Amino acid sequence: MPASPQPRIVSDLTESQLLDRLLPLMDTGPAERVGPGDDAAVLDLAGPVVATTDVVVRGVDWREDWSEPEDLAVKVVTQNLADIAAMGARPRSLLLTLTMEPTTEVEWVLRLAAQLGQECRRYGVSAAGGDLSGAPPGFASIGVTALGVLDGVSPVLRSGARTGDRVAVAGSLGRSAVGLSLLLAATAGSRGVGDVAAVPREALAHHRRPSSPLSQGPIAARAGASAMIDISDGLLRDAGRIGRASGVAVSIDSAALAPDLNWAERYLSREEARACVLTGGEEHSLLACFPATVEVPPWWRVIGEVVAGEGLLLDGRAVPAGGWDHFADRPGA
Amino acid sequence: MPASPQPRIVSDLTESQLLDRLLPLMDTGPAERVGPGDDAAVLDLAGPVVATTDVVVRGVDWREDWSEPEDLAVKVVTQNLADIAAMGARPRSLLLTLTMEPTTEVEWVLRLAAQLGQECRRYGVSAAGGDLSGAPPGFASIGVTALGVLDGVSPVLRSGARTGDRVAVAGSLGRSAVGLSLLLAATAGSRGVGDVAAVPREALAHHRRPSSPLSQGPIAARAGASAMIDISDGLLRDAGRIGRASGVAVSIDSAALAPDLNWAERYLSREEARACVLTGGEEHSLLACFPATVEVPPWWRVIGEVVAGEGLLLDGRAVPAGGWDHFADRPGA
Numbered sequence: 001m002p003a004s005p006q007p008r009i010v011s012d013l014t015e016s017q018l019l020d021r022l023l024p025l026m027d028t029g030p031a032e033r034v035g036p037g038d039d040a041a042v043l044d045l046a047g048p049v050v051a052t053t054d055v056v057v058r059g060v061d062w063r064e065d066w067s068e069p070e071d072l073a074v075k076v077v078t079q080n081l082a083d084i085a086a087m088g089a090r091p092r093s094l095l096l097t098l099t100m101e102p103t104t105e106v107e108w109v110l111r112l113a114a115q116l117g118q119e120c121r122r123y124g125v126s127a128a129g130g131d132l133s134g135a136p137p138g139f140a141s142i143g144v145t146a147l148g149v150l151d152g153v154s155p156v157l158r159s160g161a162r163t164g165d166r167v168a169v170a171g172s173l174g175r176s177a178v179g180l181s182l183l184l185a186a187t188a189g190s191r192g193v194g195d196v197a198a199v200p201r202e203a204l205a206h207h208r209r210p211s212s213p214l215s216q217g218p219i220a221a222r223a224g225a226s227a228m229i230d231i232s233d234g235l236l237r238d239a240g241r242i243g244r245a246s247g248v249a250v251s252i253d254s255a256a257l258a259p260d261l262n263w264a265e266r267y268l269s270r271e272e273a274r275a276c277v278l279t280g281g282e283e284h285s286l287l288a289c290f291p292a293t294v295e296v297p298p299w300w301r302v303i304g305e306v307v308a309g310e311g312l313l314l315d316g317r318a319v320p321a322g323g324w325d326h327f328a329d330r331p332g333a
Numbered sequence: 334m335p336a337s338p339q340p341r342i343v344s345d346l347t348e349s350q351l352l353d354r355l356l357p358l359m360d361t362g363p364a365e366r367v368g369p370g371d372d373a374a375v376l377d378l379a380g381p382v383v384a385t386t387d388v389v390v391r392g393v394d395w396r397e398d399w400s401e402p403e404d405l406a407v408k409v410v411t412q413n414l415a416d417i418a419a420m421g422a423r424p425r426s427l428l429l430t431l432t433m434e435p436t437t438e439v440e441w442v443l444r445l446a447a448q449l450g451q452e453c454r455r456y457g458v459s460a461a462g463g464d465l466s467g468a469p470p471g472f473a474s475i476g477v478t479a480l481g482v483l484d485g486v487s488p489v490l491r492s493g494a495r496t497g498d499r500v501a502v503a504g505s506l507g508r509s510a511v512g513l514s515l516l517l518a519a520t521a522g523s524r525g526v527g528d529v530a531a532v533p534r535e536a537l538a539h540h541r542r543p544s545s546p547l548s549q550g551p552i553a554a555r556a557g558a559s560a561m562i563d564i565s566d567g568l569l570r571d572a573g574r575i576g577r578a579s580g581v582a583v584s585i586d587s588a589a590l591a592p593d594l595n596w597a598e599r600y601l602s603r604e605e606a607r608a609c610v611l612t613g614g615e616e617h618s619l620l621a622c623f624p625a626t627v628e629v630p631p632w633w634r635v636i637g638e639v640v641a642g643e644g645l646l647l648d649g650r651a652v653p654a655g656g657w658d659h660f661a662d663r664p665g666a
Contacts, residue, residue: 033381034488037578039419039563040385040481042488048366049382052373052462053478055430059469086372097388097430097476129385136392138469143430145386145478148373155367155375230372245370 010109011102015132021110026117026127032093041128043093043147050089050148050155054080055097058140066183066196067208069108072142073115074209075282079232080146081123082212082284086230088156088221089148091123091214096130097143104140112142123214153221156288161227161246165289167304168296170216172206173235173260177280178267179207203267212284216299220286224294229287234279236319238287239304240312246289249309251316254278256303278314343442344435348465354443359450359460365426374461376426378482383422387413388430388476399516399529400541402441405475406448407542408615412565413479414456415545415617419563421489421554422481424456424547429463430476437473445475456547486554489621494560494579498622500637501629503549505539506568506593510613511600512540536600545617549632553619557627562620567612569652571620572637573645579622582642584649587611589636611647 007013013021023036034042054076056062062072077094084091096116100109120127125146135141161167182203186195212230220228227246229238235252243250254261257277264273289306290296312319340346346354356369367375387409389395395405410427417424429449433442453460458479468474494500515536519528545563553561560579562571568585576583587594590610597606622639623629645652 034420034490038488038490038492039416039561040383040422040479042420042483043382043384045378045382049376049378049480050373051376051426051428051478051480053428053430053476054464055432055466055474055476057432057466057468057472060432060467083372087367087375089373093384095384095386095478097386099388099390099393099474131387133388133390133474134393135390135474136472139390139472139474141388141432141466141468141474143386143388143476145384145428146373147382147384147480150375155371157367157371159371228372 007106009103009105010100013106018109018132022113025110025113026120028117028120028126032126032128035126036129041095043128045092045147045149047152048150050084050087050150051145052080052083053143053145055141055143069112070115071208073112073119076142076144077116077119078210078212078284079282080144081125081214082230082232082286084146084148085212085214085217086228086286087148088153088217088225088228089150090218091125091146091148093126093128093147094120095128095145097133098130099133099135099139099141101135101137101139151218153218156221156225156228158227158229158242158245161242161248161250161289161306162291163248163306163308164292165226165306166292166296166302167239167250167252167287167289167306168300168302169285169287170213170300171283171285173257173283173285174264174273174277174280175206176210176282177276178264179204181272181276182267183207200267210282210284213286213299216286219297220288220300223297224291225288226291227289231283231285231287233281235287236278236312242287242289243310243312247310249307249311249313250304251307251313252304254315256301340439342436342438343433346439351442351465355446358443358446359453361450361453361459365459365461368459369462374428376461376480378425378480380485381483383417383420383481383483383488384478385413385416386476386478388474391473402445403448404541406445406452409475409477410449410452411543411545411617412615413477414458414547415563415565417479417481418545418547418550419561419619420481421486421550421558421561422483423551424458424479424481426459426461426480427453428461428478430466431463432466432468432472432474434468434470434472436470484551486551489554489558489561491560491562491575491578494575494581494583494622494639495624496581496639496641497625498559498639499625499629499635500572500583500585500620500622500639501633501635502618502620503546503553503633504616504618506590506616506618507597507606507610507613508539509543509615510609511597512537514605514609515600516540533600543615543617546619546632549619552630553621553633556630557624558621559624560622564616564618564620566614568620569611569645575620575622576643576645580643582640582644582646583637584640584646585637587648589634
């Protein structure tokens, strides 16, 4: 079937014509024994396999007017690879699903795919397979499944923290939330997209294209980390998860957060900045606990300690864990 | 945060409250080293890993008025596990994503999860992880990633067919398409859902809850199959894919399809029945090629042979491969 001379929207192409354009953009080399194009991929993964999946939805997890397709590609890859790294594993492969309405612009899809391919090559992971599906008008989603290998180390769970461990973070805190706050403020009320242009670009960078110190996951595992988590729902909420899973309390010292707070206060009030650093999600930094007997590796900064009890302490006082709930649009449990 | 006494829609619950209800329904036992609840799952998969992913969307891949949540669960599990089987592999684990609007009934989600758990136990696969996301009003999607192991056999690709191989099928042909035709006819024009009740239940069974002869995938691989594919887009289209990938022609003998045609003709005209058997998708039977030097295993019936040339022959005459295109709503390339 001949395509129209200038295919603009995805229904101008058959599925196989679209795949013929997409797959070269996501070519990540011959890493896999069998890559895209057969019923399934065949991956030479040695030892235990670490696996995670995430899906993002237009209008819920991203706004078309705030996110370029390249931003989305960076976001979905980062959030999945950070989950792999937070187990102490090295990411190896991604599988992708994409649902989109027939009027989706081909250019949008190609830009998304090109950036996905670039992220895969950047992190040395293969794009091993995927699935395309149509969607009703207005709907779009991107699903990613990431697979990783442990290279001989034991997986680092949330449940291994013990009293006396130091609590440390690799990466920034609150940067994604600062960007989101500024975007929300710029477009609040009757003001429109135009105001977004006035927001300093560096304040939006991490929200738009988050990065994660992925290599620090395996490094922490080798150094002897007792527990680890990816900060996807905010420092307090994710630290609380380690505490609950381990049957201990996590105590955070806010003085250790000064670099993050100082950065955030360039753009927001002291109170807003503090909220971003303590509860801001989608940061994808790594939070880990290290027993007193091991050395905290470089790139990790100690921000607290594990103490007896349960729950979460901030500067010695009990705090409820804050976060975000997907369905209720309110702080989660 | 207290939930309302009778949580009815998903926004009556926090995400973690919903997960507390869902996860026990999908408990598939302690097969994995680390199951749901940490950043990622850890799977003890020996040797190469076979991986595939699929997503289905409400209004595109299923209609709420035709499909119970249990039907959907069976469908998404079957279609993914069939892709694993079609490589000659044994399925081991699933990862699931679910997007749904906040007003989705909790009961619907719990029924879906319960059936997903049942299907996993039935096939001996673990539900290793997943992700929930909200969706805008009217939207829902289910994504599945399936992982499998080869147990020492080489993966059976689409590209291994050679001239002189016999072409054989394990499972039925056209059953899903017959059900779909009857549903479409029953609801065509101004007639409504009521007419669906008049359609014989046995004619709809495979469309609603497809099954796949999964164990025949590894059996065919061990028997020496040269090429294999899951029939998801119709016999002709999927046979054509083997032919193209292998650089040969696949020749189908329609006399060998008599059992399928006879069954389909109970419900449809001869011409409609033939279209269902030859081009009906979502069947999830397995199509494989066996060299003349090996024995075609029991449960497989020979329906044709591999010949020199390219493309597809039906009773000796060249045919274009028919099928379905996700975006263009028309026969695909």
